[in-house]
Amino acid sequence: MAPSYKIACIGAGYVGGPTMSMIALNCPDIEVVVLDINEERIKAWNSEQLPIYEPGLEEVVRQCRGRNLFFSSDTTKHLAEADMIFVSVNTPTKTSGIGAGKAADLTYWEGAARMIAAVATTPKIVVEKSTVPVKTAEAISKVLKRNCTDPSVTFEILSNPEFLAEGTAIEDLRMPDRVLIGGGDSEAGQAAIKQLAWVYAHWIPQERILTTNLWSAELAKLTANAMLAQRISSINSISALCEATGADVQQVARAIGMDSRIGSKFMNTSVGFGGSCFQKDILNLCYVCEGVGLKEVADYWMKVVTMNDYQKQRFVERVISAMFNTVARKRLAIFGFAFKKDTGDTRETPAIDVCRGLLADGAKCVVYDPKVTPVQVFRDLSAPKFEWDRPHGWGKSERHITENVQVVADPYACAEGAHAICVLTEWDEFKSYDYQRLYDSMVKPAFIFDGRNVLDHEALRSIGFIVYALGKPLDPFLQKSY
Numbered sequence: 001m002a003p004s005y006k007i008a009c010i011g012a013g014y015v016g017g018p019t020m021s022m023i024a025l026n027c028p029d030i031e032v033v034v035l036d037i038n039e040e041r042i043k044a045w046n047s048e049q050l051p052i053y054e055p056g057l058e059e060v061v062r063q064c065r066g067r068n069l070f071f072s073s074d075t076t077k078h079l080a081e082a083d084m085i086f087v088s089v090n091t092p093t094k095t096s097g098i099g100a101g102k103a104a105d106l107t108y109w110e111g112a113a114r115m116i117a118a119v120a121t122t123p124k125i126v127v128e129k130s131t132v133p134v135k136t137a138e139a140i141s142k143v144l145k146r147n148c149t150d151p152s153v154t155f156e157i158l159s160n161p162e163f164l165a166e167g168t169a170i171e172d173l174r175m176p177d178r179v180l181i182g183g184g185d186s187e188a189g190q191a192a193i194k195q196l197a198w199v200y201a202h203w204i205p206q207e208r209i210l211t212t213n214l215w216s217a218e219l220a221k222l223t224a225n226a227m228l229a230q231r232i233s234s235i236n237s238i239s240a241l242c243e244a245t246g247a248d249v250q251q252v253a254r255a256i257g258m259d260s261r262i263g264s265k266f267m268n269t270s271v272g273f274g275g276s277c278f279q280k281d282i283l284n285l286c287y288v289c290e291g292v293g294l295k296e297v298a299d300y301w302m303k304v305v306t307m308n309d310y311q312k313q314r315f316v317e318r319v320i321s322a323m324f325n326t327v328a329r330k331r332l333a334i335f336g337f338a339f340k341k342d343t344g345d346t347r348e349t350p351a352i353d354v355c356r357g358l359l360a361d362g363a364k365c366v367v368y369d370p371k372v373t374p375v376q377v378f379r380d381l382s383a384p385k386f387e388w389d390r391p392h393g394w395g396k397s398e399r400h401i402t403e404n405v406q407v408v409a410d411p412y413a414c415a416e417g418a419h420a421i422c423v424l425t426e427w428d429e430f431k432s433y434d435y436q437r438l439y440d441s442m443v444k445p446a447f448i449f450d451g452r453n454v455l456d457h458e459a460l461r462s463i464g465f466i467v468y469a470l471g472k473p474l475d476p477f478l479q480k481s482y
């Protein structure tokens with residue numbers, strides 16, 4: 001018998017796809033349909049080549065696609081039939097107008113709300129899955145109520161922010177630290193919370209399902225990301241101080257992480273945090289603070305982004321100064337372009353700013369990443385800031401990018417004839433390469449700039465490499481040239 005409870009999700013992206021697949025897997029009594037305006041994406045979800053790479057996702061989709069999990073672009077039919085509608089569309093940073101470069105662009109969200117209002121003839125629970133500014137639920141409620149042609153239709157809005165991280169999405173969804181559900185105080189609001197809690201209770205222990213009011217749930221999501229990013233900026237700031245003093249950032253991180261009040265997670269220094277969320281959500285938080293007159297609070301959080309930009313710039317300057325203050329026409333092997341390992345996602349990856357910085361100084365960048373396609377690399381290096389987060393992306397590639405960037409499918413080909421290797425993503429495979437072979441094929445002196453501290457630096461030095469590792473005591477060779 002076909003399941004009688006129906007869930008639809010608007011937005012078949014990195015969040016909508018995996019979260020709905022997990023609900024379908026654990027709730028065989030619920031029919032789940034994931035919708036998107038991007039037909040190519042829907043086609044890919046229905047094919048053997050899923051549109052996103054996420055460890056374990058294929059197995060989950062394979063188990064329930066066609067059973068109680070469907071991907072479709074027929075929004076009218078499925079939104080009309082659904083009891084509960086998740087909205088998981090992109091909420092990028094605005095690129096123009098008031099709040100450009102900071103505020104969340106809610107165009108896609110409002111578009112989704114209008115789609116729901118246009119077809120609703122039965123009561124709907126609308127769940128905010130996207131990350132949104134505080135009070136978005138209020139605005140969405142107005143759009144839904146004012147646009148629905150049937151005045152008897154009721155809408156209950158819930159906030160159910162997603163905390164999964166890419167690369168570990170399936171594991172995070174299988175056993176999240178918590179599921180957060182915010183809703184209204186009214187009887188209908190509380191009933192809606194219960195209905196969503198019932199969905200999650202199919203596989204998540206009751207004590208991990210946390211309920212709050214709407215505004216707390218919306219704000220908790222922005223705050224969680226701001227605090228996670230703050231940890232990275234904090235340790236990155238200390239990495240600069242370590243290099244200046246001879247301390248070792250990994251030793252410092254270990255020593256402070258053993259204090260249970262601080263904890264050891266999220267303390268890896270890096271060339272900068274990336275990903276579609278951290279910067280966007282902090283900028284959004286700052287904008288919300290400014291909107292309510294809290295300038296000092298906004299300035300405080302803005303420093304997390306400033307420090308991140310500094311870290312990327314600092315890395316570029318290290319590369320250039322170490323290589324005798326010029327990288328003009330030098331071939332630089334870029335190991336890793338994704339914003340972290342185990343994903344093909346490049347949104348806001350630090351590799352973009354690092355490559356741009358090196359290209360601006362005349363370098364020739366040769367990129368190797370196990371999961372990122374050449375098209376994506378060229379698109380990212382050409383797209384104006386914040387333009388990447390649009391359903392149809394950015395098409396043009398500037399000439400200086402096409403002439404000075406090359407993307408290759410093999411790490412050894414990447415490093416051949418290069419002056420330096422820059423490690424920008426912490427892919428595990430980078431640790432097991434034959435570095436003697438890489439060294440032999442490179443121009444001397446051969447440099448390695450480890451922007452993730454994943455390689456065995458002593459072993460590399462004994463081969464002959466000049467090694468720069470973030471936040472580590474500097475090689476004597478680098479001390480002289482910096």
Ligand SMILES: NC(=O)c1ccc[n+]([C@@H]2O[C@H](COP(=O)([O-])OP(=O)(O)OC[C@H]3O[C@@H](n4cnc5c(N)ncnc54)[C@H](O)[C@@H]3O)[C@@H](O)[C@H]2O)c1
Nearest residue numbers: 011013014015036037038089090091108111112130131391
């Ligand atoms: N990526 C993550 O790891 C992550 C984690 C937690 C929260 N979030 C938040 O979740 C939201 C979605 O993020 P994402 O990474 O999945 O984005 P995404 O860009 O991968 O997916 C969004 C999808 O929504 C579709 N879309 C936009 N407007 C639509 C409409 N009117 N009708 C149908 N489809 C529409 C787009 O075509 C796109 O495929 C964002 O608010 C993000 O901040 C993301």
Ligand SMILES: O=c1ccn([C@@H]2O[C@H](COP(=O)(O)OP(=O)(O)O[C@H]3O[C@H](CO)[C@@H](O)[C@H](O)[C@H]3O)[C@@H](O)[C@H]2O)c(=O)[nH]1
Nearest residue numbers: 162163164165166232266267268270273274275277339340
């Ligand atoms: O110690 C660390 C940990 C992470 N990073 C970098 O920080 C970025 C973000 O990493 P991570 O948080 O693991 O991935 P995301 O997929 O961006 O997940 C974040 O953003 C999501 C979107 O909002 C949230 O749901 C998650 O909880 C939150 O971790 C990446 O560039 C990482 O390389 C570091 O530099 N050092």
